[in-house]
Amino acid sequence: MTEMNNCLLCHETISNTFGWREFLGLGKEKRICTSCSVQFSRISGEVCVKCGRLWLDVPLEHRHDTSCTDCVKWEQDKEYSGALSCNRSVFSYNEFMKEVLARYKFRGDAVIATIFQDELRQAFQHFQKGNYVIVPIPLSEERLYERGFNQSLLLAQLLQGEIVEVLCKKEAEKQSKKARMERIDAENQFFVSNEETVKNRRFLLIDDIYTTGTTIRMAAKRLKEAGAGEISSLTLIRS
Numbered sequence: 001m002t003e004m005n006n007c008l009l010c011h012e013t014i015s016n017t018f019g020w021r022e023f024l025g026l027g028k029e030k031r032i033c034t035s036c037s038v039q040f041s042r043i044s045g046e047v048c049v050k051c052g053r054l055w056l057d058v059p060l061e062h063r064h065d066t067s068c069t070d071c072v073k074w075e076q077d078k079e080y081s082g083a084l085s086c087n088r089s090v091f092s093y094n095e096f097m098k099e100v101l102a103r104y105k106f107r108g109d110a111v112i113a114t115i116f117q118d119e120l121r122q123a124f125q126h127f128q129k130g131n132y133v134i135v136p137i138p139l140s141e142e143r144l145y146e147r148g149f150n151q152s153l154l155l156a157q158l159l160q161g162e163i164v165e166v167l168c169k170k171e172a173e174k175q176s177k178k179a180r181m182e183r184i185d186a187e188n189q190f191f192v193s194n195e196e197t198v199k200n201r202r203f204l205l206i207d208d209i210y211t212t213g214t215t216i217r218m219a220a221k222r223l224k225e226a227g228a229g230e231i232s233s234l235t236l237i238r239s
């Protein structure tokens with residue numbers, strides 16, 4: 001038996017062979033067509049042990065033992081050293097992903113999140129033994145209202161794990177009149193809403209993209225300040 005559905009990205013018809021496996025809920029229905037699927041760049045093989053960047057993408061002069069220069073610098077920073085144990089990501093950033101991400105985030109095509117379910121769950125297995133509580137990176141209330149959904153929460157909901165939304169984000173304020181130190185701390189707009197739920201627990205932060213790692217570390221730092229144990233992160237993309 002064959003079932004037809006349409007690719008969520010290009011809307012071409014996809015045929016899914018429907019047999020006993022699918023009937024029993026064991027098979028996977030394809031959400032995107034093969035010609036779309038092959039355009040994503042999946043991260044597989046050796047990666048920087050800290051940030052999960054594909055090792056082949058790290059220039060030779062930026063390879064230090066098992067981590068990259070960026071990660072070495074983060075660990076030398078006295079504010080952020082130890083804030084994040086490790087990050088893993090599913091895809092590298094490329095032109096195709098840039099378009100898909102824009103559709104997802106900025107044009108509100110929320111259903112796109114579902115096309116990443118299987119691969120995200122696979123990457124989540126890396127963390128499953130760690131007994132992590134899942135925390136999506138939040139949006140400020142204003143941004144959430146504009147966008148209509150939190151892209152990180154939708155990704156977190158694809159995973160099979162306990163989600164707690166203990167992190168919140170306030171809107172950026174004008175920084176000009178503040179002293180320098182005040183400014184640096186004020187740049188971190190994350191805060192923990194309920195410190196009691198955080199103490200000594202391990203957290204896995206979920207976000208759509210890891211670029212410089214600043215967002216993830218700012219969030220991790222607030223959780224640590226509230227008494228959290230080890231913190232790692234899983235993002236859809238490592239740019």
Ligand SMILES: [Zn+2]
Nearest residue numbers: 007010033036
């Ligand atoms: Zn397609």
Ligand SMILES: [Zn+2]
Nearest residue numbers: 048051068071
């Ligand atoms: Zn790295």
